[in-house]
Amino acid sequence: MKVYRGSRGTRALDGVSFTVPKGDIFGFLGPNGAGKTTTIRILATVLEPTAGTVRIAGHDLRAEPMAVKERIGLMPDEVEFYPALTAMDHLSYYASFYGIPRRDAKRRARELLDRLGIGDVATKKVKTYSHGMRKRLALAQCLLHDPEILIMDEPASGLDPQGMRYFRELIRSLNGQGKTILLSSHLLYEVEQLCEHVGIIDRGRMVAVDSISNLSARLSAGAPTIINVTAEGVTDAALAALGAIPGVSKAELTPKGVAVTVAPGSDVSGEVSKALVLAGAQLRELKAEQRSLEDLFLALTRGGSP
């Protein structure tokens, strides 16, 4: 739990509990103001929780903060860095906290900056960097001490499509090296591409923690299925035939054909195809609608923006 000090004692987090499996890329989602950043700052040891327990890599955050700090790497959302220092200056400074010998730190910094594509501006002042370059430097400082856990807050925000793809592949590569990654993002498509498990927070409480497929199945259970049919020549007679199929509760025209709403548990795809063909329609495609991560997100939260 985290209670902010102040006259109103705002309770930012209450009842947040989740486990990130080792070696996972865990998507951490929530609407604006839900408590994502507060949670991330607690996990990164920036904020101290008012109550509760946090264990990272087996270490209690309150009792062994230094052990936690040495095992995590934080990539914050927006960081401008020290404008008058170079990327190399920054990495040398941050390396000093981990007792990395100066020569090794320099070599590692150079390797990282080269790998992240900003080696050619390593000795230029950060105030001359673009947004994308600063993002790459933020990742470099996060990886500098080779942490086993990466906490990334909106790593791809504000990037162009190439930059987003670059970061997506880099995150996969880091995960492939065994790193556990907690990824907070507004880009649900990115999360869907990268993460198997997600946690969704809303108004300071975790409303869901599970794999995306489990969450989808759980939310679909008991809900009607919609079959989207792409077809030409769907007549009123065809619609009536569809409506007569047991289990079908509604059939309505769409710009591409017809949408058929089916009662939970009913598998009527064959009957739907047959009825349409018999009614003279030309069938092109028939597809049961899947619930996207966005649907899950909107269903589980207050419906605000992610």
Added chain:
Amino acid sequence: MTGPASLRGWGVVAQHEFLVNLRSVRLLIMLAVLALVVVGGAYGLTAGPGAGGFSLSPLVAWGHPSIAPTGEHLAVVWVSDPFGAPLADRSVTFLVGAQGQEEILGEVRTDADGFARLAVGNRTEVVVIARSGVAEYGLGIFFFDPPGNFTTAYRQDDLDNDGLFDDLGIHVVTRDGAPATAQIYLNESMVTSANSRGYGRVELPQGQSNVTVEVAGERETIPQYVGPPFQPPFATGPDFVLLIIAGGFAAFAVPIFAIVISFDALSKERVQGTLDLLLSRPVGRAGALLGKFGGSFAAVAVPVTLVNVAGLAILTATSGKAPTASFAVAFLGLELLLIAFYVPLQLIFSTLAKTSGTAILFGFLVFLAFNVLYSVIASVLSLVLFPNNFEAQFRFLQVAGLGNPTSIYQQLVAFAAPATIGSGFGPFGGTTLDLPIVALAALVWLAGLLGLALWTFHRRAAE
């Protein structure tokens, strides 16, 4: 997190903070300002024109009773700067009559050679007022009968700032008011001639001497006397100058230096997003704050000490005598104490303020309260707390100096100064408290401010 773990990383943070500050333009600006204050003060108070001697009159009027071609009296005035350069187009007013009942005879502007002349009939006393800008110079012109073939006007000054009034300016005009061709003798030896405007200058020896002016073979001798060297207020020696610099100038400038360097030590980190990166490193909260303190302190202390050492060197060179060694060392040390008061104070504001602008505003308000308004605040407080009880008010003010770090610093400077000059220096007319009490108050302030900075940072750093 307690103990050594909480201090972890302070050296790294301190070194970083120090280096970042060393690269800042504001440090260079403050260094220049402080150098002007301390080094300039050391030189100026010891050897400069402001060293306490009588200041020179910005203009001088030389008056002569002459005779016009018509036979009436002619008041002749030559206006120059103190070094004898003529001042053209300046206003000269000629008056007669007793004070308060003056009658203006006329107002004449000086010609290109600095002369203003007015025929005054048969009047025997004329008052003259010359003006240049806001400066005025008044004199009387007295006509005698019979008039001489030439008249002289003279004035002793210290024109070479050597502490002696031994520079004699002489102005000579002929009977009809024209510049005279004159030779000037000092103790019967010719030393110079009057220039085309009738002006000449002689440097007199100390003691009695005779200056003779000769015009067309006619001579006039003027006895002169030069007294012992002038004693300016700061001629009591370099210790007194150091007391003024340490207790006055530096007490004002060094806190500003400390505030300007440290005001955004933490607020800037928060705004640029690097505070989270710092706190997520293996560094304790106390370590981060003490690192910020150490780095900011060093970034102020190093240039301040360099400037102070330069100031002491200049002071020694210009006064020909070094200040008392113990006082000089104490000066260097107490400056560090003053920095150590103001840096943590500013770190508290830098932690609390949402923006760097708010942080520096808080800092300067406190600076004003401690350095400008404190005596007023304390006096008002004494009146409020002890109305109609002058004795209690007096005793309150005796200890009120302990409520202000700058006052404590000034009291410690007074204790460190040689007793002959330290007495009476400090807030509220000097302290009557004992040194251990003032020193203890300094320690309490130092520990209190650092403790408060640590506590504030621990609670509010990242929120």
